[in-house]
Amino acid sequence: MWSVFFESIKEMSLKSGIANMTPLHLLMLAIAGFFIYLSIRRGFEPLLLLPIAFGMLLANLPLGNMMHPVIWDHIKELQFADLFNGDKFGLLDILYLGVKLGVYPPLIFLGIGAMTDFGPLIANPKSLILGAAAQIGIFFTFFGAMMLGFNPQEAGAIAIIGGADGPTAIFTTTKLAPHLLGPIALAAYSYMALVPVIQPPIMRLMTTKKERAVVMEQLRPVSKIEKIIFPIVVTVIVSLIIPDATPLVGMLMLGNLFRESGVVARLSETSQNALINIITMFLGISVGATASAEKLAQPGYGIQALKIIVLGMAAFALCTATGVLFGKILYWVTGGKVNPLIGSAGVSAVPMAARVSQKVGQEENPGNFLLMHAMGPNVAGVIGSAVAAGVLISMLGG
């Protein structure tokens, strides 16, 4: 009897996760633990980083069968019956469908649109120049990624990190290089959290004390009808010129129309609260699960991930620099009426990038409040990065 008992215990232990744990699994679990620490203890984008990190943890528990990112990399046609095959697909695989099919990022944009006030942008449309300028870094990074050996599709997906917009980065990556989704999403959200650390030195380096101390004129009031027309006009123009940007821009502007119309308060409320929270959970956990030990075991994947982290940082810094550079150009053109610091807010990262502009401006003049002036380029950056993503998908997509 005892022999049967021990045999059963031995058999079960061989089938346990512990017996099947590899050093790579341990490494990935440690990385997941590190990101959980960053999100909880350090407050780095916890809304997304925490589910991403826990998704990574779930996917790296051997034999948990929660997620199979390697299968997704090679899958061409999905058989509906496969979804119900418990051995092949796990819970996170099912949730990952929303990423794979490009559903979650536009729905997140719906919520962002419902939360965003485009008033400062409408009051000062020139802010759009700064929103466009901050996207130049994306294309410079594309160049760098190509030189580092990535193919054009991978380079496009990596470059979009510079847009500092998580959903846009995920959307672009799923279209161009889905096999790199894990490291790109992690780099994008990590650098977004590091906006207050990365941007200020670049901003100080590129501006003079006099420029940083510029107090900008009060923005004009924006009428309700302007705010209602804005999302409709932007959707039509952007979608007609770059159809690939329609899912992101269309949903962003639909959410904004919910907000500004004032007649669908319940839809606006749901979009900016319940819906975006639910989608954020699904997006985070399924994206995190794509970073698995099996993928890390693929030849060259680790090196690629490291290159992505470096290039992501470069993209972010370049986008900040080009935004500030155009801010300086506007400063000169307007005879000193524009504070160049608002240019750095042209990277999306709403509203953190605008807050950084405000903070750096106040270091020179505590009575200077650049926040709303910086919100113009900041929300313009959301549109700009979506347009840049559409351009990259259009030029590089299959």
Add this chain to the structure above:
Amino acid sequence: MSLQEKLQISGNVTFVGVTIVFLVLLLLIVVIGISARIIRGFVKPPESGANEGPDQEYLVSEEDETWEGNNAVLIEQDGEEDPAIIAVIMAAITACMGTASGFRLNAIRRIENKVPAWNRSGRNEYLATRL
């Protein structure tokens, strides 16, 4: 892929990408500008300070000729004033003066506030970080 091909693709994507992004956003600037002008032609813009509240005397106290010796505020109630606010203002003045005697508060008037709402919000946020 050769270096020349890489340079060619990178140059093409960079040039076309930057051009299109700028063109689209410049077009939006033009359209927003035009639509704003058209709309302002039809819709009367809100008057400056219209939402800042009436520039009116918020509270008037009348000096009671028979009263002297303390700083209690005499209030002419018109049904709008919150006694708690009056008490807070009085307490703040007393704290600033360092004494509760030797002065009399006759009136509390709301001054016209031309500071924009977002500016006040920013200032409050800044002050909160110093508390």
